Amino acid sequence: MSQFHIKNLEEYFQVYRKSVRHPEIFWEEIAEEHFLWRKRWDKVLEWDFNKPEIKWFEGAQLNITENCIDRHLAAKGDKTAIVFEPNNPEESAQHISYTELYQRVNRMANVLKAKGIGKGDRVCIYLPMIPELAISVLACARIGAIHSVVFAGFSATALATRINDSDCKLVITSDGSFRGAKTIDLKSIVDEALTSCDCVKTVLVVKRIHSEIDMREGRDLWLQPLLDTADSNCPPEIMNSEDPLFILYTSGSTGKPKGMVHTIAGYMVYTAYTFKNIFQYNDDDIYWCTADIGWITGHSYIVYGPLANGATTVMFEGVPSYPDIGRFWQVVEKHRITQFYTAPTAIRALAKEPLSFVENYDLSSLKVLGTVGEPINEEAWHWYNENIGKTRSPIVDTWWQTETGGIMISPIPFATPTIPTFATLPFPGIQPCLMNEASEEITGNPAEGRLCIKFPWPAIARTIWGDHQRYKDTYFSAFQNKYFTGDGALRNHTGYYRITGRVDDVIIVSGHNLGTAPIEDAVNEHPAVSESAIVGFPHDVKGNALYGYVILKETGEERNQDNLRKEINQLITERIGPIAKLEKIQFTPGLPKTRSGKIMRRILRKIASGDTSNLGDTSTLLNPEVVQDIMDNVL
Numbered sequence: 238m239s240q241f242h243i244k245n246l247e248e249y250f251q252v253y254r255k256s257v258r259h260p261e262i263f264w265e266e267i268a269e270e271h272f273l274w275r276k277r278w279d280k281v282l283e284w285d286f287n288k289p290e291i292k293w294f295e296g297a298q299l300n301i302t303e304n305c306i307d308r309h310l311a312a313k314g315d316k317t318a319i320v321f322e323p324n325n326p327e328e329s330a331q332h333i334s335y336t337e338l339y340q341r342v343n344r345m346a347n348v349l350k351a352k353g354i355g356k357g358d359r360v361c362i363y364l365p366m367i368p369e370l371a372i373s374v375l376a377c378a379r380i381g382a383i384h385s386v387v388f389a390g391f392s393a394t395a396l397a398t399r400i401n402d403s404d405c406k407l408v409i410t411s412d413g414s415f416r417g418a419k420t421i422d423l424k425s426i427v428d429e430a431l432t433s434c435d436c437v438k439t440v441l442v443v444k445r446i447h448s449e450i451d452m453r454e455g456r457d458l459w460l461q462p463l464l465d466t467a468d469s470n471c472p473p474e475i476m477n478s479e480d481p482l483f484i485l486y487t488s489g490s491t492g493k494p495k496g497m498v499h500t501i502a503g504y505m506v507y508t509a510y511t512f513k514n515i516f517q518y519n520d521d522d523i524y525w526c527t528a529d530i531g532w533i534t535g536h537s538y539i540v541y542g543p544l545a546n547g548a549t550t551v552m553f554e555g556v557p558s559y560p561d562i563g564r565f566w567q568v569v570e571k572h573r574i575t576q577f578y579t580a581p582t583a584i585r586a587l588a589k590e591p592l593s594f595v596e597n598y599d600l601s602s603l604k605v606l607g608t609v610g611e612p613i614n615e616e617a618w619h620w621y622n623e624n625i626g627k628t629r630s631p632i633v634d635t636w637w638q639t640e641t642g643g644i645m646i647s648p649i650p651f652a653t654p655t656i657p658t659f660a661t662l663p664f665p666g667i668q669p670c671l672m673n674e675a676s677e678e679i680t681g682n683p684a685e686g687r688l689c690i691k692f693p694w695p696a697i698a699r700t701i702w703g704d705h706q707r708y709k710d711t712y713f714s715a716f717q718n719k720y721f722t723g724d725g726a727l728r729n730h731t732g733y734y735r736i737t738g739r740v741d742d743v744i745i746v747s748g749h750n751l752g753t754a755p756i757e758d759a760v761n762e763h764p765a766v767s768e769s770a771i772v773g774f775p776h777d778v779k780g781n782a783l784y785g786y787v788i789l790k791e792t793g794e795e796r797n798q799d800n801l802r803k804e805i806n807q808l809i810t811e812r813i814g815p816i817a818k819l820e821k822i823q824f825t826p827g828l829p830k831t832r833s834g835k836i837m838r839r840i841l842r843k844i845a846s847g848d849t850s851n852l853g854d855t856s857t858l859l860n861p862e863v864v865q866d867i868m869d870n871v872l
């Protein structure tokens with residue numbers, strides 16, 4: 238049916254119009270025709286952005302794993318659900334059929350149950366990109382447990398914060414992970430984290446790198462022997478539409494990470510529907526998203542969206558540069574990838590390398606290319622289009638967020654004409670708007686302002702775990718009756734959207750969201766530091782990199798600045814993870830502050846990006862003289 242599979246621009250406009258005029262009928266028809274429900278809903282939508290409260294398909298019952306696995310078994314039992322491509326190209330890839338996935342998920346679900354995990358319990362998953370990661374996610378969903386996947390690049394402190402915030406009872410991890418030529422000792426990170434987490438009673442350990450690790454008696458168990466004796470049938474827990482499916486932490490501009498809560502039915506419907514259209518998935522396609530399941534992109538577009546469509550989805554354990562910088566293209570050739578979805582930062586890094594790394598491989602299987610996570614610059618877009626897509630494969634520049642659950646603004650390939658750097662048009666059901674500083678909607682085109690969404694869509698996060706007030710304050714307070722994204726955008730004369738970037742204190746580095754406050758907290762922990770301010774500055778591969786302005790305590794003694802820089806970055810690595818390290822650290826006697834004591838980040842951002850032409854009005858500063866000092870010593 239065309240509504241589920243939009244094939245041209247005219248269809249898009251028709252479907253879009255319907256989705257806006259009759260949203261409830263629109264989503265109801267999709268939900269009815271394409272999913273398996275144990276009980277039908279009583280009401281399609283109930284919402285109030287002021288409370289805020291959003292409910293989709295209330296009263297319905299289902300299990301998302303029946304939709305992602307069981308219902309495909311009859312017709313597609315032998316079809317490959319997951320292709321696992323290991324870090325080392327010498328190790329064979331695994332092809333996990335839907336039947337095998339069913340058995341492995343069910344065994345895992347039974348292991349979790351045997352360890353006392355049930356509906357509503359939180360399970361933390363801290364694993365590398367190996368099949369057990371997807372299997373653990375689905376096993377939680379099978380029994381109604383709430384998964385909280387923590388990206389395996391986060392430090393022990395960051396992991397502990399996330400485990401404690403949602404009171405996880407059980408952690409699933411591995412002895413270690415392979416990352417290019419390196420191995421990472423994940424289990425010892427977990428051990429360290431758990432010294433401050435009393436809530437965790439059990440740790441299940443996957444053997445991946447076969448290293449010597451400590452197993453704590455009474456708490457830690459090897460997973461495989463438990464799986465070997467577990468039953469391969471586990472009846473699905475029948476869940477309500479609005480029961481939580483998972484928690485996924487994302488950085489906020491202040492304070493601790495926000496545990497975004499996604500609920501089952503709306504998330505399922507939306508990720509499945511967007512996946513089908515935005516990747517134009519057809520039954521024999523082999524789809525590959527290079528993200529990690531530790532991020533929302535992996536949740537929605539490696540696991541749930543593809544599997545709900547009975548697709549073949551690739552999980553890649555490695556990195557783009559191992560064993561050499563041609564790895565992505567080698568994998569595309571090897572598995573005959575049809576849809577390839579990656580981040581602009583990866584494209585920029587690969588575009589710097591000789592073209593021979595691309596030309597060595599046959600990329601003729603590719604039909605659709607995608608990007609996500611940050612704005613893609615024009616140069617990278619053209620490189621991707623010409624060298625990877627050979628100008629034949631449309632690029633879908635997909636804008637969305639952890640909070641939105643699924644893609645919100647994106648071209649539909651072969652339907653929406655693309656323009657580099659534009660995410661183009663809203664997906665059906667999405668009603669974006671641009672707001673000015675006076676909180677008024679800017680109508681007409683072209684326009685530029687703060688990007689908001691006026692009407693709920695099924696995959697919007699329902700709350701922040703344990704802090705509904707923060708959910709309201711962050712997303713529904715800046716503009717009356719609208720969801721505020723935190724992004725700025727412009728809309729051109731044809732109504733196409735281009736995302737211009739964050740308008741808050743979140744900085745996107747290599748596609749990862751980083752809040753400045755937690756990094757500043759880590760820097761300030763250093764005994765020599767009295768105060769710090771962190772801003773982003775443009776970086777040709779990472780998109781943005783972090784620039785730290787640091788005030789040292791007056792002690793009268795000379796300190797070696799390079800050593801201090803190393804120690805500060807070491808602290809950040811321990812507290813947050815290596816992704817948050819500062820690219821540049823400038824020691825300064827002061828920070829520009831307003832009379833009310835607020836750091837003027839706007840000025841610091843300009844100086845860090847090498848633009849000192851127009852710093853605007855500095856007369857309101859308490860200490861204008863410091864600006865000249867900072868400019869004189871900029872790195």
Ligand code: WTA
Binds near residue numbers: 612634722739750
């Ligand atoms: C940014 C990732 C420009 C944006 C799915 C957003 C983008 C944040 C794009 C969310 C894009 C994501 N063009 N910017 N196509 N996609 N962003 O939560 O600033 O990790 O608010 O979700 O990434 O990042 P998150």
